[in-house]
């Protein structure tokens with residue numbers, strides 16, 4: 001029998017934060033679709049900009065692929081992919097369908113650009129684990145590092161994360177990508193983390209192929225001191241394990257070269 005091709009699911013890959021993670025791409029498009037254009041993005045520059053939530057893929061199409069999977073050990077079903085998953089306005093319906101199918105734990109990796117919106121918070125609250133990006137400490141650094149679409153403000157992002165955290169019963173992680181451009185901001189980002197009080201803080205650096213160079217293990221260890229007393233982990237301390245994706249090409253399109261570093265940082 002010919003191997004089955006999957007359009008919307010990819011991996012599994014071994015993620016340092018999620019264990020064996022099966023990716024689900026709810027915005028599947030030819031090119032990345034996002035409301036940020038992070039300078040380190042492993043998916044290349046943002047061409048399809050949008051801040052409007054839309055239905056890109058039907059819940060049935062996702063679930064048909066999930067049901068067609070051969071049995072395998074999965075720690076998390078992770079919404080991520082080739083762009084920002086909260087742009088899918090049926091994200092909540094997808095999470096509910098997975099839940100009803102009894103598929104196990106569900107994670108969403110988001111850039112938090114829309115997290116101040118009640119409909120986005122409602123969808124995210126259905127997940128077990130939400131991982132939000134925090135690379136900046138003010139509007140200027142947000143614009144320099146994450147390059148948001150017009151209208152997205154740092155204040156709304158931070159207020160949105162705080163209000164989401166107050167009502168969320170699952171696990172919340174802040175993920176921070178450090179590089180030369182924001183390493184000097186670590187103390188101010190740590191102050192924000194103390195206000196947000198997440199369950200976990202992940203200090204990361206672009207180890208996957210990127211136009212931005214990673215900071216060294218020593219530099220990341222040094223900036224970890226700003227987070228003393230907080231539940232912090234760094235990517236260099238991560239356990240590394242091999243995974244066997246369903247389809248190598250589909251995984252690389254969303255995830256960068258998953259074989260190169262064998263440790264997976266951004267998605268899923």
Ligand code: SF4
Nearest residue numbers: 034036037038041111
């Ligand atoms: S890293 Fe994520 S949020 Fe940033 S541009 Fe790439 S897909 Fe969008």
